[in-house]
Amino acid sequence: MELGRANLEVFADTVLELACADRDVLVVTSDSRGSGKLTGYGETLPDQLVELGIAEQNVIGFSAGLASAGKKVFAASPACFLTARGLEQIKNDVAYSDQPVRIIGISAGVSYGALGATHHSLHDFAVLRAINNLTIIAPADNFETRETIRAIHNTPHPVYVRLGKAPQRHVHGADSSFTIGKAAVIQDGGDLTFIACGETVPVALAAAEQLALEGIDCRVLSMHTIKPLDEEAVLQAARETRAIITVEEHSVFGGLGEACASVLMQGGASLPFKIVGFPDEYMVTGSQKELFNHYGISPDGLAASARQLLAVEAR
Amino acid sequence: MLTDLELQLKSIEYRATILRIIKQARAGHTGGDLSSIDILNVLYNNVMQVSPATFADPNRDRYVQSKGHCVEALYTVLADQGYFPQEELDTLCQYQSHFVGHPTRSVPGIEQNTGALGHGLAVAGGMALAAKLDGRSYRVFTLLGDGELAEGSNWEASLAASHYRLDNLVVIVDRNRLQISGNTETVAPLEPLHEKFAAFGYAVREVDGNDPAALMDIFNRVPFEAGKPNLVLANTVKGKGVSFMENSVKWHHRVPTDEEYATAMRELDEARAKLTAQASEAGQRRYPVHA
Numbered sequence: 001m002e003l004g005r006a007n008l009e010v011f012a013d014t015v016l017e018l019a020c021a022d023r024d025v026l027v028v029t030s031d032s033r034g035s036g037k038l039t040g041y042g043e044t045l046p047d048q049l050v051e052l053g054i055a056e057q058n059v060i061g062f063s064a065g066l067a068s069a070g071k072k073v074f075a076a077s078p079a080c081f082l083t084a085r086g087l088e089q090i091k092n093d094v095a096y097s098d099q100p101v102r103i104i105g106i107s108a109g110v111s112y113g114a115l116g117a118t119h120h121s122l123h124d125f126a127v128l129r130a131i132n133n134l135t136i137i138a139p140a141d142n143f144e145t146r147e148t149i150r151a152i153h154n155t156p157h158p159v160y161v162r163l164g165k166a167p168q169r170h171v172h173g174a175d176s177s178f179t180i181g182k183a184a185v186i187q188d189g190g191d192l193t194f195i196a197c198g199e200t201v202p203v204a205l206a207a208a209e210q211l212a213l214e215g216i217d218c219r220v221l222s223m224h225t226i227k228p229l230d231e232e233a234v235l236q237a238a239r240e241t242r243a244i245i246t247v248e249e250h251s252v253f254g255g256l257g258e259a260c261a262s263v264l265m266q267g268g269a270s271l272p273f274k275i276v277g278f279p280d281e282y283m284v285t286g287s288q289k290e291l292f293n294h295y296g297i298s299p300d301g302l303a304a305s306a307r308q309l310l311a312v313e314a315r
Numbered sequence: 316m317l318t319d320l321e322l323q324l325k326s327i328e329y330r331a332t333i334l335r336i337i338k339q340a341r342a343g344h345t346g347g348d349l350s351s352i353d354i355l356n357v358l359y360n361n362v363m364q365v366s367p368a369t370f371a372d373p374n375r376d377r378y379v380q381s382k383g384h385c386v387e388a389l390y391t392v393l394a395d396q397g398y399f400p401q402e403e404l405d406t407l408c409q410y411q412s413h414f415v416g417h418p419t420r421s422v423p424g425i426e427q428n429t430g431a432l433g434h435g436l437a438v439a440g441g442m443a444l445a446a447k448l449d450g451r452s453y454r455v456f457t458l459l460g461d462g463e464l465a466e467g468s469n470w471e472a473s474l475a476a477s478h479y480r481l482d483n484l485v486v487i488v489d490r491n492r493l494q495i496s497g498n499t500e501t502v503a504p505l506e507p508l509h510e511k512f513a514a515f516g517y518a519v520r521e522v523d524g525n526d527p528a529a530l531m532d533i534f535n536r537v538p539f540e541a542g543k544p545n546l547v548l549a550n551t552v553k554g555k556g557v558s559f560m561e562n563s564v565k566w567h568h569r570v571p572t573d574e575e576y577a578t579a580m581r582e583l584d585e586a587r588a589k590l591t592a593q594a595s596e597a598g599q600r601r602y603p604v605h606a
Contacts, residue, residue, distance in 0.1 A: 050444065057437070
């Protein structure tokens with residue numbers, strides 16, 4: 001499948017479309033117009049962009065107030081800062097107060113690569129999953145990004161969307177559908193299931209393609225909605241395939257993998273299972289792709305994990 | 316619109332209710348409730364254009380209580396305004412009551428959940444900015460404690476309030492000079508506070524925050540200066556209205572004993588009687604009774 005654009009760019013285009021037709025749509029930024037690909041949006045609709053400077057707590061607090069008064073706010077700021085510096089505001093001003101702010105974490109995960117741990121957000125699923133009243137979405141490709149942004153345009157409740165900045169391979173075809181809270185079956189299969197999210201979905205798909213050459217038939221799910229999790233899709237994978245590997249651009253603690261493990265254990269499922277993500281250590285230096293490869297979030301790395309779980313030799 | 320005398324009598328009634336519900340719940344922030352109640356009294360009775368009937372109106376004035384711990388004062392005034400029956404106050408902090416120890420939107424009349432300090436100003440700023448963007452004329456009032464000014468988020472929000480020229484935002488600081496560990500000037504010094512707010516772009520006015528007439532006068536002058544956010548530095552007395560609670564740090568969140576409660580109620584009764592007598596005397600001077 002062909003390479004698309006960065007999900008961030010698709011977000012910027014989609015929110016511009018929405019805002020042109022709906023005066024209540026606002027983008028709130030923290031000196032992040034450039035990194036959020038929102039320069040064009042700001043030039044086209046200067047009255048629908050609120051710039052607050054490098055002040056993530058304030059971005060969330062102001063956004064809550066704007067939302068309270070009926071504005072449809074997309075608060076876009078690097079995920080690493082927004083979900084750490086702004087965490088108490090997300091918890092209280094947005095989630096607890098039920099103000100429907102659309103929190104857009106940009107350049108998430110290790111998108112910033114070699115800029116280091118200050119700029120990585122490998123904690124956001126974990127901390128935000130533990131906060132009540134917050135939907136968490138990590139779209140895989142341009143299609144999922146566009147559908148997510150359209151779907152949350154009129155949301156009555158808070159949402160967190162996590163976007164990366166690298167161009168993404170299309171994993172959906174023309175006839176795909178998208179529903180928040182329902183896993184997308186990218187490819188069906190009977191031997192092993194990859195449950196991936198965000199920018200790791202194309203990697204899992206590439207691993208599945210590699211394994212197919214060896215006669216291993218993989219299911220690939222894009223679990224774009226981390227919360228509420230599509231528990232049935234997880235349990236169905238346990239019933240219908242022999243092993244599950246979760247893949248995420250996040251710490252192995254508290255993210256998609258542990259969410260699935262919890263569903264499986266409490267659902268009585270017992271099968272070979274592995275969580276692939278970033279271990280509990282500071283990253284080696286490298287680009288997003290180099291970090292993915294280093295920590296096994298690569299077609300080769302995931303294929304090796306699959307063989308190990310299924311106890312088969314490489315061919 | 317209440318007269319000055321009526322406002323003063325209301326404040327006494329509110330103080331009695333606050334102490335009653337704190338005593339019953341065995342919890343509450345007594346000192347700050349008593350320092351801020353005159354401000355709430357004036358806002359809800361005479362200044363803000365909002366009522367239970369208009370609470371969903373997009374043009375209503377809004378109030379965000381950043382110092383959420385003084386929720387007993389807010390509940391007391393909202394009950395008096397008719398947002399919910401008075402008897403619901405008796406459920407404060409009880410098992411399964413929605414009258415939590417900090418404000419939440421599950422109580423009618425409350426705009427925003429607060430309690431963690433340093434949050435109200437940014438949220439109020441967002442509400443005020445929405446009014447500017449939509450061409451609406453409503454105003455947003457937010458009450459901050461002085462202790463919470465050590466939270467940096469207040470100063471982030473102040474930068475934005477000034478940048479967006481939010482002259483429809485009224486920030487009121489309950490300057491009672493005490494926080495839980497002691498005097499604000501020994502815990503995390505704030506002075507010169509007036510100058511700091513002015514440097515951040517506010518039009519600053521100081522007022523006796525326990526004097527309803529002075530508060531009325533100040534609020535009638537909003538906006539103080541076109542294009543500038545309003546800052547009311549309300550000099551108050553923590554524990555105001557009960558002699559042994561005034562300016563005493565131990566009353567930050569102390570619950571009165573039976574004896575202290577009886578004494579406090581007696582003081583409030585005496586204050587009410589004195590006020591009524593003065594008014595009656597003044598009334599007789601103004602309108603002499605002719606036999």
